[in-house]
Amino acid sequence: MIDFVTIKEVKLKLGELCKSKRQSYDMSQEDLAEAIGLSRYTIQKFENGKNATLDTVLKIANHFALLKQLKKAIDKTIEDENNISLY
Amino acid sequence: MIDFVTIKEVKLKLGELCKSKRQSYDMSQEDLAEAIGLSRYTIQKFENGKNATLDTVLKIANHFALLKQLKKAIDKTIEDENNISLY
């Protein structure tokens, strides 16, 4: 399995997720921006795969109730780190 | 289940994950910084839960081969969005 994932790809995916969630809530970019105290331009850029700050990403994730899921994933990754493979 | 997860918590968790991965590879902050072309100060701040850019986070994730896992998680979240609950 030789499928590389690039940083750019992930940024585009994150933007896609934001757009997908936002539309499911019937919100415009303006609505979302206002709801979480960011400018529409920041949302606009994020949804199109541009660089952003962690705070921006997490504010969006928080608004769409994704923080718990994210924390769990991080916890699991840390735990996996400690369990040395038995094989 | 009323367990809130805050943005600050997640940032601290991400820093913890970075430190955990880094140490498992027997790298110092300086080693990691050099390996991915960032300054040690940037790694230092990230590991201690400060704000960072998405690029910084993804460069670190990429170095520890976590991008594929991340992309999968995003894809799954997007898919879940489209599958309206059947219950």
Place this chain on the structure above:
DNA sequence: TATAATTGTTTATTATAATACACAAAAATA
């Protein structure tokens, strides 16, 4: 315990994300 390595912290500077406008293009809707 002395030495070396790593981490934490400070200051000044540079690069860039975020903001606030405005306006055009595109999409939705009346």
Place this chain on the structure above:
DNA sequence: TATTTTTGTGTATTATAATAAACAATTATA
């Protein structure tokens, strides 16, 4: 089709993340 809404894009300014360098405080190791 006309009107409204939403999205995309540009420019200038502000806020702040990233860098670089030095030094103190810890932690590891000889």
